[in-house]
Every structure is written in structure tokens, then in C-alpha cells.
Amino acid sequence: MKRIAVIGDISGFGRCSLTASIPVISSLGIECCPFPTAVLSAQTGYSSYHFIDLTSEFTAYENEWERLGYRFDGILTGYIASPTQADLIDGFIDKFKTDSTVLLVDPVMADDGEIYGTYSNELCGKVAEIAKKADIITPNLTELCILADVKYADITAKSTDEDYIEFISSVAESLITDTLKAVIVTGVRYKGEIYNLVCEKNSRCQIKSQIFGGSYSGTGDLFASVICAKAVQGVPLKKAVTTASKFLEKSVQSSFNEGTDRNDGINFQKYLKVLKNE
Ligand code: PXL
Numbered sequence: 001m002k003r004i005a006v007i008g009d010i011s012g013f014g015r016c017s018l019t020a021s022i023p024v025i026s027s028l029g030i031e032c033c034p035f036p037t038a039v040l041s042a043q044t045g046y047s048s049y050h051f052i053d054l055t056s057e058f059t060a061y062e063n064e065w066e067r068l069g070y071r072f073d074g075i076l077t078g079y080i081a082s083p084t085q086a087d088l089i090d091g092f093i094d095k096f097k098t099d100s101t102v103l104l105v106d107p108v109m110a111d112d113g114e115i116y117g118t119y120s121n122e123l124c125g126k127v128a129e130i131a132k133k134a135d136i137i138t139p140n141l142t143e144l145c146i147l148a149d150v151k152y153a154d155i156t157a158k159s160t161d162e163d164y165i166e167f168i169s170s171v172a173e174s175l176i177t178d179t180l181k182a183v184i185v186t187g188v189r190y191k192g193e194i195y196n197l198v199c200e201k202n203s204r205c206q207i208k209s210q211i212f213g214g215s216y217s218g219t220g221d222l223f224a225s226v227i228c229a230k231a232v233q234g235v236p237l238k239k240a241v242t243t244a245s246k247f248l249e250k251s252v253q254s255s256f257n258e259g260t261d262r263n264d265g266i267n268f269q270k271y272l273k274v275l276k277n278e
Helices: 017-027 055-068 083-096 121-132 141-148 152-156 164-173 219-232 237-258 268-277
Strands: 003-011 031-040 051-053 074-077 102-105 182-190 193-200 203-210
Touching: 003 017, 003 083, 003 219, 017 031, 017 219, 017 268, 031 055, 031 083, 055 083, 074 083, 074 219, 083 121, 102 121, 102 219, 121 141, 141 152, 141 164, 141 182, 152 164, 164 182, 164 193, 164 203, 182 219, 182 237, 193 237, 203 237, 219 237, 237 268
Parallel strands: 003 031, 003 074, 074 102
Antiparallel strands: 031 051, 182 193, 193 203
């Protein structure tokens, strides 16, 4: 059985990070090995939460994995709680990534033109370094701007232009190297729809979805988990993104119709079967 290591927090409420990755990766028939970086009573969007930082446990946990001698077909990273944790994750990648490991880095840092409250410029710099080691990254538009050193306001000023999507794709393409083979820009709003842009060395494509309400917790984590699992299985990225977009669209629609609070995440549990049937 294929195996993916997922480095991230476990949050009691919010359907994000590990509580998103474990069911998605498992339902696709892949062993999901959690590497917990923190335990939270709820994700950080709630007005109050208890945060148990596991940074000091990282090396001991990693050493035990090394002792077991296990290797991974995929490694997935997302939300990072501190610059120290970023350094440790960087070291984990150097130790565990082989030529046959798919490393997907979701460069969680910012949204809607703003860096998240729990992120700093120092941490963003470290996330950018980790992203350079990835095979696939899944930034939103704000994160793409940080990684490509482009001003968010300069990009969004073009948001009604006919070539808006092509322009964003060309910025994404500028990040591609021999190591970083694919940039998937997520959640771009254009002409009343939401676009996921898949940019590889010699190909570009866009997958559109319907918009239901605003942003919900955990959608990026669910998306990245589907893509990492499908990539490990050798599914072409365009097909993987089409499946992930459909899965998210249905789950968001269900939550929107139910009036779910954005912090509680989306009703993805009902649609795990969509992933398997694609
Ligand atoms: O979904 C990203 C995420 C993951 N983990 C924690 C978070 C967030 C987003 O806010 O707070 C703890």
C-alpha cells in the first residue's frame, strides 16, 4: 500500500489539517501517517482556543520514524505554527524525501492580500524556501504573489481583463524549475466563478467551479490532500484537480445550504465517495 506522511496540526473543530487529510487520503486507499505539530481545541479562526505546541517533540518523533526505516510515497505539509517548526519540517524533508517521493507543499501564509495573524515575514520566508523543494505547490493568489514577489494589488487591478487568468498562469509558471514541476493556483475568483489553475512546464489548464458563499476553514487542506493522494497514484494533475474541485464544490454547497459557520469547515464527509468514483 502507498503511504503519505502528513505534517500538520490536529484541531478539534474546523475540519482542517490532519482531520481533513486523514479521511481523504485513507478513503483513496493510501496509508496516511500523521506527524502532528500541534494540538488545538479548535483551529485559530475561532474567537478562543487552547493551543498545545508540539515543536519540542518534533525531533524525538522524527528519530523514531527514522529508526523504523520507513519511506514515503508522498509528503504533505501545510499550516506551520512557527519559524522553528518550519526549520524542523525543512530538515524532515531533507531526510525523508527520495527521488520517488511526491512532495506537496501547501504554502499556507495569507489570503485576500493579507498575511495571516499567526504568520510573520520571517515565517513566510521559510515557507518560500520549503516550497522550492516541492514537486507540487498549491498557493492561493495571495500566496502566489508572495512566492513570485509580485504585488497583490498589481494582479487584482487586472481582475476584469480578458487575459486575467492567463496573466496569473504566467506568474505561476515563472516559479517552475527542474524541482518544482507544478504550481496549482487555487480559488481565483473571475467573472462570478472560481478557478483552479494548473501550471506545468509545457501545459496550462483551468478548472472552474461554482461559488457558494465565502471561504470556509479547511478547504485548502482537503484540496491539497486529494491532489497529493492522486499524484502518488500517478493520476495526471488536470484530472486530479477536476476531481478535487468537484469534491469541494459539492461539500461547500452542502455547508452553504445548511448555513454552516465558516470556522466549522465543510460537509466533505458526505462526498468522500465522489473521490473514489472518479
Ligand atoms: O486550514 C488551515 C489551518 C490549519 N490549522 C490551523 C489553522 C488553519 C487556518 O486558520 O488555524 C490550526
